[in-house]
Amino acid sequence: MSLTYYLRQERKDIPMEKLTLYIEQNEFIIHTEKTDLSNLRVCLGDQSKFFKKLTATTWSISAEQLLLLCAKENRTRLFIYYTDNRQEIDGTKFDVEFGQSLTLTNDKSIFYAYISLNNKIRMSINQKPSARSYYLSNEPVTINTVNNNIEFTLSIQSKFAPLLKANLLLLNRQEGHTLEIIDTQIDSVRIQPNVYQNNCVFHISPELFFETLRPSFNYNEFDTTLVDFYFTIQIRQGSTTKYKFRIPFSETFGTEVWCSYSDEKMASLFLYQTINGNLSTRIALLSNESYCEYQSLLNTAEMKDNNIVLVCEYPYKAQDNGFYFFRYLMTKQNKFVPYYIITDDSKDLKKLKPYMDHVVIFKSKEHIRLLFEATYLMHTHASNYVLPFFSKELEAKKNAMKKIFLQHGITAAKNMEPFYGRKTNPKLTDKIVVSSQRELRQIHEQLYYPPEDIKITGLARFDDLLKKTNLIKNRLFKRKILIMPSWRKDQDKLTSEEFQQTTFFGYYSDLISDPALEKLVKENGLTINFYLHNNFQKYKDLFHSNFVNILNAGDQTVHHLLKKHGVLITDYSSVGLDFAIQRRKVLYFQFDNDQKEIKENLESSHLFLPGPIFATKEQLLPAIQKATEDNRLETAYVNIVKTQLYPYYDSNACQRIFQVLEEL
Structure with missing residues (x-):
């Protein structure tokens, strides 16, 4: 029940009768000021043990009596009744006061006196009372930096008892790591009968925060970690369950908290409100130099109307449509000024060597400055990947840019609305490029983009993929087989042991x-x-084979692999569509097509998948042998490519995308 409910229970000019619960000489005692709790007893099923009446308003029962009551019943909850009508004592009708303890013990059992979730006085045997029984509400008060630590102040309203302690729990949502911060110095004030306000202050070391919650943090990664805020409580009178209470978001404090992490870096918490109104945070580390640049620009920079174009894939990659369109901008036009965002440890930096004057290192001060200046953004995945860290200001700058979603593959069987849909992500992009009229319809129907925001251009990398492609060249690679499956939703969050139990x-x-x-x-x-999807690369070492090479991501680009193989085995990945554009054979190994998100699309997708589908290994193996003898795409599938996938079959996709950019 809410705090308001309790505040309404009593008019201040009419004092409530006190009811005291305490333990004395291993007996549970109930005392009222005037109410006669006639026939006061503890009941378990049909059995009862009566309290001993000590005075007109005082009753007691011993641990031995309670043990006799429970001897024949294997239950944990004991009810306390009075009157012949089995009436329970309602805590909201009294001003309840607890003694030092509410726990009775003997050699065999522990008895807990407590107030239930519906405010009735009860007992339990060998089972701690729920912490929820003593909880009303909570409100975060402040979160800021004090002496290079994060200081978090939380106000908790409890009922019937003040808090002995409260523990702040920070939980890494994806990986499960938990950091517990204890506050034993709680300032508790009784603000109304049965209602206490408990003010708690927690101090969090940024080093401990990252070491505990994100031990594998990589400075060069775009970090997607989400940390949720919970707490547990303990009353003074005895143990309760460790129920985790969620902390709500508050508009009263800012969304950014910065503190020193080391001599070279600053740590950031970006606080945000979850869909259910709760408090969570994203995390980041940033060099002191970049942090100073960011703070300076916050006060001085304004968005400029210029021809600067930022191009990004994943921050550590330059091998997809972003790279190929960036190369086009650098070599085929002079209207726009492009910059490519990439990490300083990327294996793909060597591909950008001819253009280093227009290459910007991820999280550098130049990166941050360009976010405040650039007018355009070309992205192959979520547009957030252009951000060095999350902040309200940087998100606003990104959202204000004119954006084109270059995609990283032809949209195929999977429904990607949760990731790239206009309904779920209205600020993701302005225009999206596709490769066919069929894909335009699918993007419109599944991702909810209006037709005018969908442009049929083909993907930028197709220009290189189709360059010098011919049947003779295709046959040279017929003895090279590439196995490249997609990933499975949520399975990228599994432990190694859990992943080994999956069907995949x-x-x-x-x-x-x-x-x-x-x-x-x-x-x-x-x-x-055998090449695993980027989301599954961390499980690569779990696979073993004496005759199949298991490839590392980054050693070769996906684009290069598609060009240098003659037969592809995949499942639902769009690489099958890319591969078929080269007129090379694709085999679909779909052993788990009963997945909900896939099943919904299979009925329509089989009309444009450019290859046969196999559900078992026994069906697939003969097809592999046949494909290595003749890896040419069959005529029926060539017609699918022409009509359903990429009607142009040319090397002018970048030119068509450039026209979309000019029209923004």
């Missing part, structure tokens, strides 16, 4: 260790490479 791991582990496939490889001089 079972089927692919079985395929790459199959004796019949190994025999085919050795007898025909085949090469098979």
Whole structure:
């Protein structure tokens, strides 16, 4: 019940009768000022034990009596009744006061006196009372930096008892790491009968925060960690359950908290309100130099109307449509001034070597400055990847840019609305490029973009993919097989042990260790490479094979792999569509197409998937052998490519995308 409910229970000019609960000489005692609790007893099922009446308004019962009551019943909850009508004592009708303890013990059991969730006085045996029984509400008061620590002040309203302690719990939502901060110096004030306000102050070391909650933090990564705020409580009179209470978001404090992390770096918390109104935070580390640049620009910079174009993929990559369109901007036009955002440890930096004057290091002060200046943004994934860290100001700058979603593949079977849809992410982008009329319809129907914001251009990387492609070149690669499956929703969050129990791991582990496939490889001089999706790369070392090469992400680009193989085995990934554009054979291994998010699209997607579908390894193996003999895409699938995937079949996609940019 709410605090308001309790404040309404009593008019201040009419004092409430006191009711005292306490333990004395291992007996539970109830005392009122005037109310006669006639026939006061403890009940368990049909059995009862009566309290001993000590005075007209005082009653007691011993641990031995309670143990006798519970001897024949295997239950944990004991009810306290008075009167012949089995009436319970309602705590809201009295001004309740607790003694030092509400716990009775003997050699065999522990009895807890407590007030229930519906405010009735009860007892339990060997089961701690719920902390929720003593909780009313909470409100975050302040969160700021004090002496290079994060200071968080929380006000908790409790009922019937003040708090002995409150523990702040910070939980890494994705990885499960928990940081517990204890506050034993609580300032508790009784503000009304049965209502206490408890003010708690927690101090969080930024070093401990990152070491505990994000031990694998990589400065160069775009970090997606989400930390949720909870707390537990303990009353003075005895143990309760460790129920985790959620802390709500408050508009009373700012969304950014910065503090020194080390001599070289600053730590940031970006506080935000979850969909349910609760308090969570994103986290970041930033060099002192970049932090000073950011603070300076907050006070001086204004968005400029210029021709600066930022281009980004994942911060550590330059191998997708972003790179190919950036290269086009650098070599084929002089109207726009492009800059490519990338980390300083990226393996793809070597590809950008000819353009280093227009390459900007992720999280550098130049990166931050350009976010305040640039007018345009070209992105292959979520547009947030252009941000070095989250802040309200940087998000506003990003949202104000004119954006084109270059995509990272043709939209295929998966419904990507939760990731890229206009309904879920209205600020993601302004225009989205597609490769066919079919894809335009799918984007419109599934991702809710209006047709005028969807442009049929083809993907930027197609220009390079189709460059010098011909049937003779295709046949040169027929003995090279690439296995490149997509990922599975939420399975990227599993532990290694949990991932090994998935259907995905079972089927692919079985395929790459199959004796019949190994025999085919050795007898025909085949090469098979297995490349896991970026979201599954962390599980790469769980797969083992004597004849299949398990590739590291970053050693070769996906684009290069597609160009250098003659047969592709995939499942739902859009790489199958890219591959078929080269007129090379694609085999679809769909052993789990009963997944809800996939099943919804299969009925329509089979009309444009440019290859046969196999549900079992036994069906797939003969098709692999046949494909290595002739890897040309069959005529029926060539027609699908022409009509459903990419009607242009040319090297002018970048030119068409450039026209979209000019029209923004």
